[in-house]
Amino acid sequence: MSAELYLEALETPRARGGRAPDVFSPTGWVPMREYPLDEPVDFAIVGTGAGGGTLAAKLAEAGFSVVAFDAGAWWRPLSEFASDEEHQQKLFWTDERVCSGDNPLVLGTNNSGKAVGGSTVHYAMVSLRFRPEWFRSRSLLGYGVDWPIDWQDMWHYYREVEQVLGISGPVRYPWGPKRPRYPYRQHELNASALALARACEAQGIDWTSTPLATLSAPRDQAPPCVYRGFCVTGCSTNAKQSVLNTWLPRALKGGAEVRDLAMVGRIETGPDGLASGVHYHRDGSWHFQRARHVVVAGYAIETPRLLLNSACPRYPDGLANSSGLVGKNLMVHSNQAAWGLVDDEIRWYKGPPSLAISEHWNYCDDNKDFFGGYAFMSQGPLPAAWAETQVGNRGLWGQALVDEMEKYNHQVGLKIVGETLPQERNRVSLADERDAYGLPIARVSYSFCDNDLRLINHAMRFLRGGLEGIDAREIWSETEGTAHLMGTARMGDDPRTSVVNADCRSWDIRNLWICDGSVFPTSGGVNPSLTIQAIACRTADRIGDMARRGEL
Amino acid sequence: MFSRTQLRALAAGVTTLLSLASLLWQRHERPGRGRLLHTHGREHVMLDAAHTLNRGAGLLAFSVAADSAMEHYRGDFQNRAMYTPLVTSVLSLVISGQGQQDPRAGNNPLRNAVYVGTIGTGLAGTAFHLYNIGKRPGRLSWSNLFYAAPVGAPSALVLSGVLGYFSERLRGETQDFIPRIFGLPVGQSVGLMAAAGLLGTALEAGLLHFRGAFQNPAMYIPVSAPPLAAGLLVATVAAGPAYGRLRWLSRLVLRFTAVMGLAGAGFHALGIARNHGGWRNWRQNLQAGPPLPAPPSFTGLAFAGLAAHTLLEDGRELAP
Ligand SMILES: Cc1cc2nc3c(=O)[nH]c(=O)nc-3n(C[C@H](O)[C@H](O)[C@H](O)COP(=O)(O)OP(=O)(O)OC[C@H]3O[C@@H](n4cnc5c(N)ncnc54)[C@H](O)[C@@H]3O)c2cc1C
Numbered sequence: 001m002s003a004e005l006y007l008e009a010l011e012t013p014r015a016r017g018g019r020a021p022d023v024f025s026p027t028g029w030v031p032m033r034e035y036p037l038d039e040p041v042d043f044a045i046v047g048t049g050a051g052g053g054t055l056a057a058k059l060a061e062a063g064f065s066v067v068a069f070d071a072g073a074w075w076r077p078l079s080e081f082a083s084d085e086e087h088q089q090k091l092f093w094t095d096e097r098v099c100s101g102d103n104p105l106v107l108g109t110n111n112s113g114k115a116v117g118g119s120t121v122h123y124a125m126v127s128l129r130f131r132p133e134w135f136r137s138r139s140l141l142g143y144g145v146d147w148p149i150d151w152q153d154m155w156h157y158y159r160e161v162e163q164v165l166g167i168s169g170p171v172r173y174p175w176g177p178k179r180p181r182y183p184y185r186q187h188e189l190n191a192s193a194l195a196l197a198r199a200c201e202a203q204g205i206d207w208t209s210t211p212l213a214t215l216s217a218p219r220d221q222a223p224p225c226v227y228r229g230f231c232v233t234g235c236s237t238n239a240k241q242s243v244l245n246t247w248l249p250r251a252l253k254g255g256a257e258v259r260d261l262a263m264v265g266r267i268e269t270g271p272d273g274l275a276s277g278v279h280y281h282r283d284g285s286w287h288f289q290r291a292r293h294v295v296v297a298g299y300a301i302e303t304p305r306l307l308l309n310s311a312c313p314r315y316p317d318g319l320a321n322s323s324g325l326v327g328k329n330l331m332v333h334s335n336q337a338a339w340g341l342v343d344d345e346i347r348w349y350k351g352p353p354s355l356a357i358s359e360h361w362n363y364c365d366d367n368k369d370f371f372g373g374y375a376f377m378s379q380g381p382l383p384a385a386w387a388e389t390q391v392g393n394r395g396l397w398g399q400a401l402v403d404e405m406e407k408y409n410h411q412v413g414l415k416i417v418g419e420t421l422p423q424e425r426n427r428v429s430l431a432d433e434r435d436a437y438g439l440p441i442a443r444v445s446y447s448f449c450d451n452d453l454r455l456i457n458h459a460m461r462f463l464r465g466g467l468e469g470i471d472a473r474e475i476w477s478e479t480e481g482t483a484h485l486m487g488t489a490r491m492g493d494d495p496r497t498s499v500v501n502a503d504c505r506s507w508d509i510r511n512l513w514i515c516d517g518s519v520f521p522t523s524g525g526v527n528p529s530l531t532i533q534a535i536a537c538r539t540a541d542r543i544g545d546m547a548r549r550g551e552l
Numbered sequence: 553m554f555s556r557t558q559l560r561a562l563a564a565g566v567t568t569l570l571s572l573a574s575l576l577w578q579r580h581e582r583p584g585r586g587r588l589l590h591t592h593g594r595e596h597v598m599l600d601a602a603h604t605l606n607r608g609a610g611l612l613a614f615s616v617a618a619d620s621a622m623e624h625y626r627g628d629f630q631n632r633a634m635y636t637p638l639v640t641s642v643l644s645l646v647i648s649g650q651g652q653q654d655p656r657a658g659n660n661p662l663r664n665a666v667y668v669g670t671i672g673t674g675l676a677g678t679a680f681h682l683y684n685i686g687k688r689p690g691r692l693s694w695s696n697l698f699y700a701a702p703v704g705a706p707s708a709l710v711l712s713g714v715l716g717y718f719s720e721r722l723r724g725e726t727q728d729f730i731p732r733i734f735g736l737p738v739g740q741s742v743g744l745m746a747a748a749g750l751l752g753t754a755l756e757a758g759l760l761h762f763r764g765a766f767q768n769p770a771m772y773i774p775v776s777a778p779p780l781a782a783g784l785l786v787a788t789v790a791a792g793p794a795y796g797r798l799r800w801l802s803r804l805v806l807r808f809t810a811v812m813g814l815a816g817a818g819f820h821a822l823g824i825a826r827n828h829g830g831w832r833n834w835r836q837n838l839q840a841g842p843p844l845p846a847p848p849s850f851t852g853l854a855f856a857g858l859a860a861h862t863l864l865e866d867g868r869e870l871a872p
Pocket residue numbers: 046047048049050051052069070071072108109110111112113114115116117118119120122123124125126127128232262263264265297298299300302303306484485515516517518527528529530532
């Protein structure tokens with residue numbers, strides 16, 4: 001196949017004519033229902049990632065008519081995902097954005113995707129639950145804000161998502177309340193994960209194998225993981241359980257339509273102040289899909305951007321923005337690492353990158369000089385990513401870089417997913433520049449606060465100690481780096497201090513919903529996708545309940 | 553490739569077929585056994601049982617040879633000692649084949665030596681695997697039980713040696729009284745040994761099938777039938793000569809276990825097909841998928857159980 005063939009999905013939309021790509025075959029198709037533009041569907045969903053894709057499946061299965069839009073392409077992993085870091089950039093959202101602040105974010109590879117299936121197509125599959133107390137972090141732990149959802153409610157939905165994704169996890173999880181058994185067993189640890197285990201044992205804290213959304217045994221049409229380690233560039237075997245190969249096939253079976261290469265530019269509101277549908281760009285022109293409800297699920301930058309871009313005379317500050325909070329409280333996870341060299345051969349590229357984890361500092365509150373927590377995981381960057389880390393953080397180039405890369409197979413590393421606090425100054429707003437569709441692009445401003453920096457310092461001291469404990473040499477700290485995006489349309493109990501309620505329904509426009517990482521009031525010290533999907537499942541159930549009671 | 557409903561149907565279908573096959577086998581064998589007893593005399597009963605034990609020992613040795621070759625190849629034969637089980641199990645396999653063909657009574661020092669060596673290697677292997685686990689972080693954790701050197705695997709070698717050793721003891725016995733091994737009448741001691749082997753092997757299958765999350769309902773068969781067979785066998789041994797129905801049932805479930813061991817290889821072949829690339833990618837998937845040669849161990853042990861039955865029957869004839 002030529003390189004162009006590998007990129008075919010980017011050229012013209014695939015999901016049309018009553019069929020959509022079959023992700024379980026190299027070239028096949030599955031039937032897809034289609035809806036006319038001029039008759040309102042029950043739900044128009046913008047974005048098909050962790051939030052939108054999950055919701056589309058659940059709503060379609062509940063009998064609603066659903067059309068979901070994604071600006072990205074509909075790939076077939078078996079035939080179109082190359083073992084090539086450079087080529088797989090095709091999965092990232094690399095549209096232009098303006099980044100500012102004390103710690104301007106580097107967007108694209110590490111935090112946002114553009115594909116049917118969203119960022120989960122190239123996520124690292126780490127599937128963690130929030131610590132129960134985090135849902136009431138203001139009341140119980142003294143920082144951030146409380147969530148409007150009870151932890152037990154969330155744990156019920158975590159369970160549902162874990163079952164759907166066939167999470168492979170440890171038999172016993174060392175932290176937090178007892179949890180039901182993961183549907184699949186933990187994976188074999190690679191040498192990189194064993195290094196984390198030894199580092200934790202040296203420091204006297206617990207560790208475990210990471211609950212991952214990749215199979216450790218066959219399941220339906222998907223094979224178990226082959227441990228080749230290309231996960232964050234897109235898994236070419238379907239072992240990875242992403243939205244693309246779990247929720248979306250269900251959505252199609254349930255009767256949903258998914259439109260690929262369809263960029264939504266504006267949500268229309270009618271004279272009654274309610275949302276009436278979405279304008280989207282597909283096949284070179286703009287179209288309008290009428291809808292009774294609109295759900296925005298474009299992730300924490302594109303969601304506020306779309307809401308702000310949909311401003312109209314009735315809502316001059318953008319939709320759902322009477323609180324003025326749309327775009328504010330953008331959160332990331334601090335993603336710092338300690339790296340070192342050991343004598344043993346490690347070959348950390350083998351297997352999913354983060355096979356072992358410690359959540360010790362998420363659950364232990366002793367002797368902390370900061371609020372919040374962090375998890376840390378073993379690492380396995382592929383060669384190009386590792387070279388980039390060297391260039392970006394240490395300025396190595398030429399022979400120095402070549403020499404450093406010689407050590408690749410002996411490298412170990414521990415990286416955190418650290419909680420950051422919500423701050424109003426961290427925000428997404430509109431820039432003057434416009435993108436290819438003529439839409440104002442997002443301006444993203446981000447700065448760590450003192451608490452965030454104290455957390456990072458604590459983590460770096462601890463991780464370096466761990467590496468010293470296993471006699472690693474040439475230890476150095478990567479102090480830049482963030483991952484994941486959250487906030488910008490937070491949920492809450494009060495219309496003045498939040499954008500949506502616990503059901504992800506906007507306070508201002510009752511048929512406008514937001515269901516993705518944007519609704520997080522706080523970020524927690526764990527990767528967000530499981531929580532996003534749990535929220536989407538809960539929202540779908542709530543919508544079903546409300547529909548039955550005539551409250552929609 | 554296979555939905556869960558299809559897998560459920562497959563498991564139910566195969567269980568039915570296995571039951572039918574074992575019933576047929578049981579019917580077919582029944583009259584023959586009695587005749588054998590009367591026309592050929594005591595010596596032949598012993599020889600017959602010894603041959604069955606050879607067959608069991610050979611099957612177990614075959615399992616170990618194939619399995620350890622594959623697993624230790626995967627481990628790059630990093631340690632020279634990793635060749636040992638391969639060599640010993642092949643020897644045990646060859647000698648078992650020879651023993652099964654050998655019509656002479658009286659034991660053979662070479663066979664005896666190989667079988668004792670096999671037991672020794674198996675025990676050393678278990679110790680070695682345990683030592684390996686002890687070195688890893690997490691020690692005796694699930695992760696190590698699942699993926700480190702398998703504690704249970706070398707025991708199959710021990711069992712192969714023990715079956716062979718017993719077969720040699722039987723050949724030695726020609727006198728007209730009930731021979732004893734380890735202080736117990738021969739039928740009983742072979743029975744208890746087979747039951748223990750079945751239980752241990754079921755335990756290992758249980759561990760590894762748990763690791764595979766019992767994703768295919770058929771994975772429950774080898775963790776339920778062999779323990780049942782073992783239980784019935786122990787009950788038969790304990791109950792003495794009287795309970796004919798119990799003996800009948802015990803033999804039936806042993807036969808089920810024997811056929812299941814062969815069908816298990818088929819299921820493992822299916823498991824391999826469900827790995828990425830399936831059988832086209834056999835070089836990797838023979839290693840990554842479920843071990844093709846493992847399930848026939850059950851067949852080997854079930855044979856030992858059936859041999860115990862022959863001996864127990866014989867004991868009954870002799871009993872005053
Ligand atoms: C490299 C990487 C590794 C990660 N690893 C993990 C991990 O191990 N564990 C974990 O929990 N999380 C991980 N994440 C984060 C996780 O993938 C995201 O948090 C999650 O997918 C976000 O879900 P979402 O629904 O909010 O947005 P997304 O999944 O990003 O989906 C948004 C979708 O909306 C589409 N879209 C946006 N705007 C528009 C528009 N206007 N019109 C049409 N479509 C639009 C986009 O194309 C995109 O497909 C990782 C992310 C990355 C990038």
